[in-house]
Each structure stands twice: as structure tokens, then as C-alpha cells.
Amino acid sequence: MRLHRSALAALTFWTCASVAEPLPQDWVDQARAIGYEAANSNIAYSVVESLTTEVGPRLAGTEAEARARDWAVSELTKLGFDSVTVEPFEVPLWERHIERGRIVAPGEQPLVLVGLGGSASTGDAGVKGAILRVESPEALQALADGSAKGKIVFVDQVMARTQDGAGYSAAVRKRRETGEQAYRLGAVGALIRSVGTSGHRFAHTGQMKRAGTSDLPVVPTAAVSGADADQLGRLLDRHDSVEVELVLTSEYLPAAQSGNVVAEIKGRTRPDEVVIIGAHLDSWDLGTGALDDGAGVGVVVAAAKALMDAMPEGPDRTLRVVLFGAEEVGLVGAKAYAQKHQADLDNIVLAFESDFGAGDIWRLDHGVADDALPLIKSMTAMLSPWGVIPGKPGATGGPDISVLAQAGVPVITPLQNGWDYFDYHHTPDDTLDKLERHSLDQNVGVYAAILSVALREGVYFK
Amino acid sequence: MRLHRSALAALTFWTCASVAEPLPQDWVDQARAIGYEAANSNIAYSVVESLTTEVGPRLAGTEAEARARDWAVSELTKLGFDSVTVEPFEVPLWERHIERGRIVAPGEQPLVLVGLGGSASTGDAGVKGAILRVESPEALQALADGSAKGKIVFVDQVMARTQDGAGYSAAVRKRRETGEQAYRLGAVGALIRSVGTSGHRFAHTGQMKRAGTSDLPVVPTAAVSGADADQLGRLLDRHDSVEVELVLTSEYLPAAQSGNVVAEIKGRTRPDEVVIIGAHLDSWDLGTGALDDGAGVGVVVAAAKALMDAMPEGPDRTLRVVLFGAEEVGLVGAKAYAQKHQADLDNIVLAFESDFGAGDIWRLDHGVADDALPLIKSMTAMLSPWGVIPGKPGATGGPDISVLAQAGVPVITPLQNGWDYFDYHHTPDDTLDKLERHSLDQNVGVYAAILSVALREGVYFK
Ligand SMILES: [Zn+2]
Ligand SMILES: [Zn+2]
Ligand SMILES: [Zn+2]
Ligand SMILES: [Zn+2]
Structure with a gap:
């Protein structure tokens, strides 16, 4: 059976949609036509821009994230969605204040670092x-309780660059x-080589495991740049002791306002059957979140708009665009969405999202x-003009x-090329100029083509 | 005559050294052999490393620059120079403290900026x-006295990327x-798009014209990143008013210690005739000055060491390596060097330096x-194996x-490829990993080959 399927898959790949x-x-022709048209609109880029x-950066729970919701409501309404709603919820808010680090011995040198979300504060006096230095989280975990007393732990693990994001999954641990492990070891602070x-x-x-919500307390924890991690490594090779000072102050508010913005194009014949496309509206506080996840917002909004334009009488099913709040700080x-719509999850025919930058879907x-x-398989073949395998x-x-997937909702992942996504991800360098417009448009085309099939009545994924 | 010369130059280029x-x-054969040998040593990279x-960053006048002098004395002595001397002088010291900027209206957003050396301080309260916004220094200069009262001037001129550094010369004005012009206009602060x-x-x-040493006072002045300049531009396109807050605090000390480190290989037959190769030891405070000017230090030290090794009995003339202090803050x-050695400048046969990164000499x-x-012309032809035209x-x-050149000393500029030098120059991103080792070695080869000719008695450039 397995053999049969992979033979079929190979056939599909080589001989195109007809088999x-x-x-x-x-349907294929229509989907492609809708996709081509969608990819030619400039909507995704202008949405991200x-x-x-x-709004700029829009950390979950801040006034800036609230402005992003206002922006979304205004833009989605202007684009002609049938309904646009904000579904509020509460989120813990962690905000960085002063962040400063330096090597103090053997000679003074500044460090480029940034606190991890949820880090404990050092107070103004610093630590x-x-x-x-350890090479991995595994090596850190293997150390005995109290064995880093008074020290600053440094987990110097290098992240692999991969097309599919596997390097990130491995590095994110x-x-x-690190923050809670360092606490267990008795350290006064912790550094990681940036993920x-x-x-x-x-x-x-x-985000790290957050002070107060983790099983263990955490120490003040920051990420250093790759160049600074290299520098620490070279100094540790030369000197018995390298001392570091960290000033990482932050504030923690247990319950701030956030919300999801939900926009719908109502289904004509099957309004209760829903296809969801999502992206997240919040971003980290350093960059303007152009790739993470402005690009996703642009792609799903532009794809939905393309469907609206291609089907003035409305699709069979309801298309629901969910711009999630507070993704970065723990989904x-x-x-909140899954809980609020618990009773209706069975009506979701298919859900997918765009949250991996703006690289080509492959x-x-x-x-x-x-x-x-x-x-x-048939849909994949349909997408072959866009280079999808x-x-x-x-x-x-x-x-x-994934929260919906866990509740049994059928999902797909139109996987993007993530080769350089983590060059920008969660840094001040995640800004508009990093968007590859041609790739962004390719994403819109693929999303629109998929939607044109998934919104047809009678098409089921479970 | 002009025609004749350029015809000769063309001949030289196409037909090689023989004509x-x-x-x-x-001499050519020996110079090339010395150059090849020099390029194969790993000294330049290990010096920069x-x-x-x-030492890391080493701002002029700081304890870190003093450590750099100690480092240089120790390294040059180890390499076997005949003499290594520190020639002290005083330098004004400007140090940055807090630097923070944000857009406050129409909506709050952080700015990535950095104070210019010599900027006035805003005090903790900021401005x-x-x-x-103006497009150029010329447009700024054209504004009437007092016409930016209470505002923050923003000079949004884009720097051209060029191979030979011409874009920098144009942008540096x-x-x-900007700081003193903004003062003349009555502004409370100033921003420039980064040079x-x-x-x-x-x-x-x-460095800008320094508070207290300029003809006019200056306002607190910072450079924003290109992405932030773009962001300000887009906001100014959309909104009548964009307000910014700047906190730029700094400290100014009129006389701190600096010094030049001078190392010599004594000439055998003409010890009083000197060839100088220079680089600067100080750097800005943000990066580790790997390209500006660690690379130059590496190139001149490695080239001198290659000469030492190739001529165990010593060159005819004296080779003097000068690692200048306090270049960044105004040469x-x-x-100080020119003043101290005023009486001996006539004995300098030729002087050149490396201070433009580590790109290939072309x-x-x-x-x-x-x-x-x-x-x-003949020396250029000799350098053709390294791609020099x-x-x-x-x-x-x-x-x-240039200070020596102004005093009549013959000079050459082995011009490096500066295509990406200003991607890193004066930023935190000027770190070791940016060095192209193959190009660094090419520089060492060219320097050593040139030296092997210039150190011969009877060769004159004036
Ligand atoms: Zn994301
Ligand atoms: Zn993210
Ligand atoms: Zn320089
Ligand atoms: Zn410089």
C-alpha cells in the first residue's frame, strides 16, 4: 500500500495533473487562472508596507498591537469583507527596558545582546x-544542581541553516x-548564541519559559549575536576566565489586552462550512515584523481579496481570515480562538496559515x-506551475x-523556502526592505489557487 | 606629451613588465617572489584576529586604545622589529552614553540610530x-537662519555604492x-541617513565637527539606519507631521592620552632614508574595527615581516611601520607625527597606508x-599578477x-576594492568574520612587492 502510494506520487509529479x-x-484551470490573477495584484506588498x-513593531499586549488591530479592521473593511470582528483576550505582557552587556575581564568590550521574552530582570545594578560555556542544552541539562554557582551560563550551540526550518526546530530548545536550567545550576544569568x-x-x-509561568524560576537570560558568541569563544580559548556583566531590566504585567481580528467572506451555498487562512498580527518589538509576520498577513489578505474579486457572487463556503494576536508569546x-469556537471546530473544512517569511512555496x-x-496529490499537481512539489x-x-490541528481540524502547510528567514527573524533587521516581492506574489498565487478548490462544496479533507 | 604617456601606460598594461x-x-622577479611568499603567510589574519x-573596539583616547598600543608593542617586538616606540600625544575624548530614539507621532516606533562623534548631549530628558526633512547638505545650507526652530532636521541623502570610495567622499559632508547647520537653523536636534x-x-x-571645536555650536546629532530613514520617509509621505524624540547623552574630555606606535627595520646602507607604511590602531567604539582598520594593521605588519624574512641582512633603507592613534577623530x-618629525620629513622616500578595508588592490x-x-608605471606592471591596473x-x-603628502612627501595609494566596505564601516557589524582572507593576503603580497622596490637605494619618487 505504501509502495503503491509513493508510485502514484511519483507519477503525479512527472506527468502532471491529468492523471x-x-x-x-x-477546476484546475480555474484555480490556476485565479492564482495568476492574484499573483499579479500588488495587494500583498501594499498591505505589508x-x-x-x-504601526511598526507590535508586541503582544501593547498599545502598538492594539493599533495593529485598528489598522486591520480598517483595511479589511475597506477591502470589502462581509464582516470584520475583533475577538479580545488577555495576554501576559513582558516589556524590555535597559539591555546592556559587556565583557569586563580580561579586557572591557561591549556585547551585542537582546533579552529573551519572559526573562527575569537583573535590576539596574546588573549581574x-x-x-x-556549554555546547548544547543537553550538556547544560547534564550539569549537577548548583554547579554554576555565581556564574553566567553560555549555551553556544550553532543553528543549522535549512530550507525547511528544521534547524530552527532543533535550536529552539x-x-x-536555558533560563530555568541556569537557575537550577545556581547561575546569576545566562546567555545563548542567538537562535x-x-x-x-x-x-x-x-520567547523563553516565562518567569512565573515556568515550573522553575528563570535567571536573567539574553541572546548574543553570532559574532559576539564567536568572540566569547575565542577569548575562552585564550583565557582561563572571561567575566561578563549583564544589565537586563524588564517589566511583567500578567494581564494585558490582545485580540484576534476575524474577517469573513460569507459562503453562498454552504455558509456554515468554513475554510480558515491565518497569519499573526503581533510581532516582536525590535524589527517592524515585515517577514514575521507582516508577509503572512499580506499573503492571506491578498489571497482572500483575489477570491472575492474572482467570485463576486461569493464562494460556496465561507472564507475566514484570522489575524491572530499574541502568537509570539506562546500562541x-x-x-483563545480554539476555545471560543470550540463548538464550531467541526465545521472547519481546512485551515492553513502563512508564518514563515516570504520565500517561495516549494x-x-x-x-x-x-x-x-x-x-x-491532485492539488499539488495543480500547483506545479508555481514550482510546488x-x-x-x-x-x-x-x-x-497547530492548535486547531490538535483539535482535529484538517490542515495543510504550503511550505515556504526558509533558507534566509532566520537571518532576520526576531531581529531589528526584520524590516520591509527584506521582502522579495516576486516570492510574496508567488505565495499569493498559490494561496488563491488552493482556496478556489477548498471553498467548493463537496471537497473534503477528512 | 599626455598622449605619449597614456600610450605608454596602455603598452605597459598589455605587454607586461618587459617594456x-x-x-x-x-628586481621585478625578486619583488614578485617576495610578494608571493608574503601572501602565503598567515600573519595578517592572525594579527587582525x-x-x-x-582588544576589541578601541576608541581614541580610551583605556581600550591604550591596551591596543600595549598589544602593538608586544606583537611588533615579538615579530623581531629593530625598534618599537610609542610616541604619545593628547586627543579630545568624546564618549557616548545613552542613545535612544523613537518616533512619537503619528504612532510610537523605535528608531535604530547612533550618535555622531562630537555630538552635543541632549541630557537625560532628551529633545x-x-x-x-531635506535631501542634501546643500538644501540644508540654503535654509534661512532660524527656519527650523524647535524642529529636528533630517538630512536624507543616499550614499552611492562605488568601487573607489567616491560615494563616501561625496556623502561625508x-x-x-549637519550638526552646526541645524544649530544655525534653530533646530533642537538633527538626524542624518547614515553615511x-x-x-x-x-x-x-x-566624526562630525566637534562641539566646542567648530566655528559654530552643534545640536545633538545622530545617524539613523537606511531602513529607519526609509521608514521616516514613508511616514512623512503619509502624514503632515512626524515627531521624533532623541535621547543622546555623551561626555567630552578635552585632553586624553593617545599615541602612535612606530616600529622600524633599520636600513643597512641608507638607514636615514625611510619608507613609511601606515595604518591606524584606533577604531570606532561600536564594532571591533576588523576592517577599519584592523585589516590595515594586519597588512602593513605582515608585509614588513615578509621583508624582514626575505632580507635577513636588512633592506638598504629603513622601513618604518607607523600605527597611528586617533585617526577616526580627526587624523x-x-x-602629531608630522609635527614631531617635521625636521626629518625630507628623508621619507615614499609613504603609503592601508585604511580602506580588506578588498583586493586593483x-x-x-x-x-x-x-x-x-x-x-613599471611598478604597476610588476603588480599585474595581482590584477593591479x-x-x-x-x-x-x-x-x-595625506598629512605627510601635504608636507611634500611622495605617496602612493594601492587602491582597494571598496564596493562593500561601507556596508560595515563605523557600524557594530565591523567584526572579524567580515574579512575576506584571500583578499587580505593579496594586499600583503602587493605591499611586500612594492616595498622590495621602494627600499632599494637609488630608487626615488621625487
Ligand atoms: Zn511568526
Ligand atoms: Zn516569530
Ligand atoms: Zn580608517
Ligand atoms: Zn574610520
């Missing part, structure tokens, strides 16, 4: 200690666990019922959508 | 004002003059007597050496 059932050729310019691949001197932030918006991963695999099962649909 | 007089072929690792070409979110510092070390510019032009007259030898 792949069950999509009728006229507007969001990143008018000082000798560096204890370091960001999540990122930038060859420039940027530190990458991101808080996605969880693979269609999926988390659907076995019965829907021929449909996925057959993907893998077990997809979770992306960070926010 | 170019007056260098004997065995050591300086940038052990706030509406942006007045903006950095020098630089980085496509990443770095602001570039550099203070170069001026052209040999010159500022020598007309009688020496055939020699320059005939250069232009009127060269000043580089920033520090």
Missing part, C-alpha cells in the same frame, strides 16, 4: 560572573530552557485524512493553526 | 520635535556639517614627482598619510 484524480480539469509603516542564522551583528529575541491568540505538506490524500504528511499547519 | 623601464627584470579579539551602504539595520557613526595621530594611484611616473595621479596616500 491525478479527483480534480476536474476545469502599510502595516509595517503605520556579573565568569562565563561557563536552547532558547526555551538564528544572521551573518550580521544582530541578536535574535524570542495565546490561537488558543512543497505542499499536509495533515489530512487518508481518504483526502489523492485530493492533496509533493510534500509530507504529519504537517501541523504552522504555529497558530 | 616598462626603469625596473630591471631581476588577535587585535580584534584581545523632541517635528521632523524637517552631510556627517560633518554608509549597509542593507541591514545598522546606523553608521563617524590627530598623523598630525589600481595603483600616486602622488609623486613627474620624473617618477615611469617608475610608477594603472592608477591616477593626485593621490593623497590615504587619510593619515
Whole structure:
């Protein structure tokens, strides 16, 4: 059976859509035409340009994120969605204040670093200690309780650059666990080599297990840039002791306002059956979140608008665009969405999202019922003009959508090329000029083509 | 005559060294052999690695610059120079403290900026004002006295990327003059689009006319990154008023310690005739000064060491390596050197320096007597294996050496490829990983080959 399927997949790949059932050729033609048209609109870029310019950074729970919701409501209403709603929820708010680090011995040198979201505060006086370097989270975990007393732990693990994001999945444990592990060891602070691949001197932030919400307390924890991690490594090679001072102050508010923005194009014949496309509205506080996740917002809004224009009478099913709040700080918006709509999750035919930058989509991963695999194959073949190849099962649909996937909603992941995404991700360098417009447009085309099929009544993924 | 010369130059270029007089072929062969050998040593890289690792940033007048002098004395002594001397002088010291900027209206957004060296301080309270954008220093100068009262002036001129550094020469006026022009206009502060070409979110510092030493007082002045300048531009396109807040605090000390480090290989037959090669030891405070000017230090030290090894009995003339202090803040070390050695400047046969990063040398510019032009042509032909083409007259030898050139010393500029130098120059991103080792080695080869000719008795450039 497995053999049979992979033979079929190969056939599909090499011989194009005609052998792949069950999509009728006229559906394929229409989907492609809608996709081409969608890719030619300039809407995605102008959406990202507007969001990143008018709002800029939009950390979950801040006034800036509230402005992003206002922006979204205004833009989506202008674009002609049938309904635009804000669904509020609360989120813990962690805000950085002073962040400063320097090597104090053997000679004074500044460090480029950034606090991790949820880090404990050092207070204005800061902390000082000798560096204890380990190569990995595993090596850190293997150390005995109290064995880094008074020191500053430094987890110097290098992240692999990969097309599919596998390097990130492997590296993110370091960001999540170092703070609490360092506490267990008795350290006064912790540093990690940034979870990122930038060859420039940027530190990458991101959420760690949060002070007060983790099983263990955490120490003040920051990420240093790759160049600074290299510098620490060279100094540790030369000197018995390298001392560092960290001043990382921050403020923690347990319950601030956030919200999801939900816009719908009502289905004509099956209004209760819903296809969801998502992206997140919040960003980290350093860059303007052009790639993470302004690009996703642009792609899903532009794709939805293309469907609206291609089907003035409305699609069969309802298309729901969800711009999640508070993704970065722990999928808080996605969880709030799933809880609020718990009773209706069965009506979601398919959900997918865009939250991996603006690189070309090259693979269609999926988390659907076995019965829907021929449909996925056929849809993949339909996407071949955009260079999409057959993907893998077990997809979770992306960070926010994974919450729905866990609740049994069928999902797909139109996988983007993430080769350089982590050069910018969670740094001040995530700004508008990094968008590859041609790739952004390719994404819009693929999303619109997929939607034109998924919104047809009778097409099921479970 | 002009025609004749350029015809000769063309001949030289196409037919190689044999037609170019007056260098004997065995000199050319020896120079090339010494150059090849020099380029194969790993000394330049290990010098830069050591300086940038052990000392890191080394702002003129600071304890870090003093450490750099100690480092240089120790390294040059270890390498076997006949004498290593520190020649002290005083330099004004400007140090940045807090630097923070944000857009406050129409909506709050942080700015990536950095104070310019010599900027006035805003005090802890900062300054706030509406942006007045102009396109160029010329447009700024054209405004009437008092016409930017209470505003923050923003000079949004884009720097051209060029191979030969011409874009920098054109852009640097903006950095020098904006602070005092803004004062004349009654502004409370000033911003410039960074003098630089980085496509990443770095602001570039550099010296402006210094508070207290300029004809006019200056306002607090900072450079914003290219992305932030773009963002301000887009907001100004959309809104009548864009307000910015700047907190730029700094401290000014009129007389701190600096010094030049001078190392010599004594001449055997003509010890009083001197060839100088220079670089600067100080750097800005943000990066580790790997390209500006760690690379130059590496090149001249490695080239001198290659000569030492190739001529165990010593060269005819004295080779003097000058590692200037306090270049960045106004060629203070170069001026101190020229003053101290005023009586001996006539004995300098030739002077050149390396202070333009680590790109390949591609052209040999010159500022020598007309009688020496055939020699320059011949030397250029000698350098053809390294891809060097005939250069232009009127060269000043580089920033520090220009002070000697003005005093009548013959100079050359082995011009480096500066295509991406200003991506890193004066930013935190000027770190060791940016060095192209192959190009660094090419520089060492060219320097060593030139030296092997210039150190011969009887070879004159004036
Ligand atoms: Zn994201
Ligand atoms: Zn993110
Ligand atoms: Zn320089
Ligand atoms: Zn410089």
C-alpha cells in the first residue's frame, strides 16, 4: 500500500495533473487562472508596507498591537469583507527596558545582546560572573544542581541553516530552557548564541519559559549575536576566565489586552462550512515584523481579496481570515480562538496559515485524512506551475493553526523556502526592505489557487 | 606629451613588465617572489584576529586604545622589529552614553540610530520635535537662519555604492556639517541617513565637527539606519507631521592620552632614508574595527615581516611601520607625527597606508614627482599578477598619510576594492568574520612587492 502510494506520487509529479484524480480539469484551470490573477495584484506588498509603516513593531499586549488591530479592521473593511470582528483576550505582557552587556575581564568590550521574552530582570545594578560555556542544552541539562554557582551560563550551540526550518526546530530548545536550567545550576544569568542564522551583528529575541509561568524560576537570560558568541569563544580559548556583566531590566504585567481580528467572506451555498487562512498580527518589538509576520498577513489578505474579486457572487463556503494576536508569546491568540469556537471546530473544512517569511512555496505538506490524500496529490499537481512539489504528511499547519490541528481540524502547510528567514527573524533587521516581492506574489498565487478548490462544496479533507 | 604617456601606460598594461623601464627584470622577479611568499603567510589574519579579539573596539583616547598600543608593542617586538616606540600625544575624548530614539507621532516606533562623534548631549530628558526633512547638505545650507526652530532636521541623502570610495567622499559632508547647520537653523536636534551602504539595520557613526571645536555650536546629532530613514520617509509621505524624540547623552574630555606606535627595520646602507607604511590602531567604539582598520594593521605588519624574512641582512633603507592613534577623530595621530618629525620629513622616500578595508588592490594611484611616473608605471606592471591596473595621479596616500603628502612627501595609494566596505564601516557589524582572507593576503603580497622596490637605494619618487 505504501509502495503503491509513493508510485502514484511519483507519477503525479512527472506527468502532471491529468492523471491525478479527483480534480476536474476545469477546476484546475480555474484555480490556476485565479492564482495568476492574484499573483499579479500588488495587494500583498501594499498591505505589508502599510502595516509595517503605520504601526511598526507590535508586541503582544501593547498599545502598538492594539493599533495593529485598528489598522486591520480598517483595511479589511475597506477591502470589502462581509464582516470584520475583533475577538479580545488577555495576554501576559513582558516589556524590555535597559539591555546592556559587556565583557569586563580580561579586557572591557561591549556585547551585542537582546533579552529573551519572559526573562527575569537583573535590576539596574546588573549581574556579573565568569562565563561557563556549554555546547548544547543537553550538556547544560547534564550539569549537577548548583554547579554554576555565581556564574553566567553560555549555551553556544550553532543553528543549522535549512530550507525547511528544521534547524530552527532543533535550536529552539536552547532558547526555551536555558533560563530555568541556569537557575537550577545556581547561575546569576545566562546567555545563548542567538537562535538564528544572521551573518550580521544582530541578536535574535524570542520567547523563553516565562518567569512565573515556568515550573522553575528563570535567571536573567539574553541572546548574543553570532559574532559576539564567536568572540566569547575565542577569548575562552585564550583565557582561563572571561567575566561578563549583564544589565537586563524588564517589566511583567500578567494581564494585558490582545485580540484576534476575524474577517469573513460569507459562503453562498454552504455558509456554515468554513475554510480558515491565518497569519499573526503581533510581532516582536525590535524589527517592524515585515517577514514575521507582516508577509503572512499580506499573503492571506491578498489571497482572500483575489477570491472575492474572482467570485463576486461569493464562494460556496465561507472564507475566514484570522489575524491572530499574541502568537509570539506562546500562541495565546490561537488558543483563545480554539476555545471560543470550540463548538464550531467541526465545521472547519481546512485551515492553513502563512508564518514563515516570504520565500517561495516549494512543497505542499499536509495533515489530512487518508481518504483526502489523492485530493492533496491532485492539488499539488495543480500547483506545479508555481514550482510546488509533493510534500509530507504529519504537517501541523504552522504555529497558530497547530492548535486547531490538535483539535482535529484538517490542515495543510504550503511550505515556504526558509533558507534566509532566520537571518532576520526576531531581529531589528526584520524590516520591509527584506521582502522579495516576486516570492510574496508567488505565495499569493498559490494561496488563491488552493482556496478556489477548498471553498467548493463537496471537497473534503477528512 | 599626455598622449605619449597614456600610450605608454596602455603598452605597459598589455605587454607586461618587459617594456616598462626603469625596473630591471631581476628586481621585478625578486619583488614578485617576495610578494608571493608574503601572501602565503598567515600573519595578517592572525594579527587582525588577535587585535580584534584581545582588544576589541578601541576608541581614541580610551583605556581600550591604550591596551591596543600595549598589544602593538608586544606583537611588533615579538615579530623581531629593530625598534618599537610609542610616541604619545593628547586627543579630545568624546564618549557616548545613552542613545535612544523613537518616533512619537503619528504612532510610537523605535528608531535604530547612533550618535555622531562630537555630538552635543541632549541630557537625560532628551529633545523632541517635528521632523524637517531635506535631501542634501546643500538644501540644508540654503535654509534661512532660524527656519527650523524647535524642529529636528533630517538630512536624507543616499550614499552611492562605488568601487573607489567616491560615494563616501561625496556623502561625508552631510556627517560633518549637519550638526552646526541645524544649530544655525534653530533646530533642537538633527538626524542624518547614515553615511554608509549597509542593507541591514545598522546606523553608521563617524566624526562630525566637534562641539566646542567648530566655528559654530552643534545640536545633538545622530545617524539613523537606511531602513529607519526609509521608514521616516514613508511616514512623512503619509502624514503632515512626524515627531521624533532623541535621547543622546555623551561626555567630552578635552585632553586624553593617545599615541602612535612606530616600529622600524633599520636600513643597512641608507638607514636615514625611510619608507613609511601606515595604518591606524584606533577604531570606532561600536564594532571591533576588523576592517577599519584592523585589516590595515594586519597588512602593513605582515608585509614588513615578509621583508624582514626575505632580507635577513636588512633592506638598504629603513622601513618604518607607523600605527597611528586617533585617526577616526580627526587624523590627530598623523598630525602629531608630522609635527614631531617635521625636521626629518625630507628623508621619507615614499609613504603609503592601508585604511580602506580588506578588498583586493586593483589600481595603483600616486602622488609623486613627474620624473617618477615611469617608475610608477613599471611598478604597476610588476603588480599585474595581482590584477593591479594603472592608477591616477593626485593621490593623497590615504587619510593619515595625506598629512605627510601635504608636507611634500611622495605617496602612493594601492587602491582597494571598496564596493562593500561601507556596508560595515563605523557600524557594530565591523567584526572579524567580515574579512575576506584571500583578499587580505593579496594586499600583503602587493605591499611586500612594492616595498622590495621602494627600499632599494637609488630608487626615488621625487
Ligand atoms: Zn511568526
Ligand atoms: Zn516569530
Ligand atoms: Zn580608517
Ligand atoms: Zn574610520
